[in-house]
Amino acid sequence: MQTKPFRIGTRGSPLALAQAHETRDRLAAAHGLSPEMFEIVVLSTAGDRITDRALSEIGGKGLFTQELEDQLLAGGLDFAVHSAKDMPTRLPDGLHLSAFLPREDVRDAFIGRAASRLADLPENATVGSSSLRRQALIRRLRPDLSVITYRGLVETRLRKLAEGQVDGTLLAFAGLKRLGRENVPTELLDPEDFPPAPAQGAICIESRLGDRRVADLLAAIDDRRTHEAVACERQFLARLDGSCRTPIAGHAVSDGERLAFSGMILTPDGATVHRIAIEGAASEAERLGAEAGEAIRAKAGPGFFSSWS
Template identity: 70%
Template sequence: MQTKPFRIGTRGSLLALAQAYEARDRLMAAHGLPEDMFEVVALTTKGDRITDRSLAEIGGKGLFTEELEAKLSAGELDFAVHSAKDMPTKLPDGLHLSTYLPREDFRDAVVGHSARTLIDLPQGATVGSSSLRRQALVRRLRPDLNVVTFRGQVDTRLRKLAEGQVDATLLALAGLKRLNRGEIATDILDPQDFPPAPAQGAICIESRIDDERIDTLLAAVNDQPTFDAVSCERGFLATLDGSCRTPIAGYAVCDGDQLRFFGMILTPDGRKEHSITVNGSRRDGAALGREAGRAIREAAGADFFEDWG
């Protein structure tokens, strides 16, 4: 019988902590455990410390997870809670994404300062985003806009917006909702025109492979539709060797035992794109994502990817 608190690893941002507390609260409810049976351990990652350069320049998504995964592998944490879209497709040996909590809204939100929507922004207005996907999609919609790299936690970006450093920024609607800030969104973007990052809106839990005690604990809060949908999206991303250098978008929706996936790849300037839709059984979600990735890669041709540089 467990006597010591379960140690939950997380980044220290307000959003990351909100996600860790959601995981804790769901586990407390599922198992009838008191709050003192869980200890939230917040770590500052390299990705949090370096905010003046794009992720592509400093090493990619793994910079938000390295410290947590090292402690998880060493047994200093029982499991770690992450934003699923921050997770590299290749994980350290011995670790896996065992659990997904019920997904929030996966759409992107505009937070406008001089206009409420991207369409209404004046010609030459400045839009800030740290995501190459969002940057490419903005340029696709409005090639006249000035798109700049805009990193930092949610509050930092909102402060810069209020100061007038940019005319608008884009944030995941899920994150705003989890911070109880959903009302600040001035527009919510249609995922067919502005598809989200694979796994956007999903909270995942990373744990050690074959740790039956933790697997049993976590299984009670796993949301299977989210697991299946995100597995499809990550399969697409992995097949395309997705990183912070490549504008890749995609989302899957479950309907009964079926799944529909829409994926898109773009050049960073937003001028060239390829999209794909596949349908199939939810049980084959990861395989469907990989199939979509192979098909879109073949349709685009090798030069499309080489041109990204």
């Protein structure tokens, strides 16, 4: 019988806290427990502290997870809540992604100051984004625009936009919805032309392998379709050595029986693009993602990544 609160690790940003509270509330409802049985533990990560440089320059996605994972392995946390797209494809020994909440909208949101639509921005307008995928896709659609690296919390980026530092920016619509800011976007981008990052819109829970007590707790809120879709996308990313240095998009949809996946890789300037699509049994989600990754790597050729990484 659990008498002490379960300790939930999270970053301290407003979005991370919203995701941790959603996880806590779902667990409390699923198990008939008081919310007080879940203690939210806020940790600062290197990715939160270093905001003046691109992630690719300072170590990649692990900068948002290492402190939480260290505490998980040390036993200071029972599990940690993350944005799934922030997770490296390789986790520390002893940890795994044990559950996923139902996925939110996967689309990217454009917030324009000089125009309401990305296509309508004036020539040479400046768009800010911290994502190499978004930067490459912007350059693919609008090679005339100036695209700059632009990091910070959601409110920080919106403030910089309002101050005129950029003419437009892009954010994940899922994050804006979770913050109650779904009215902010001036355009929602079509995933066909502007495909999302692998795992975009999904909240994942990381825990220790072999911790049966926590596994049983989390199983009650694990969304199977999201779990399958993200497992596929992460395998696609892993086969391409996906990191913050590689513009990669991928989106899988599972109906519980079948799974359909589409993926894209781009050069950073958006000039060269390769696409892949695959479908099969949802139960083989990881195999399908790996197969798609190998196929698109072969299509692109051995020099595709090395020529610009």
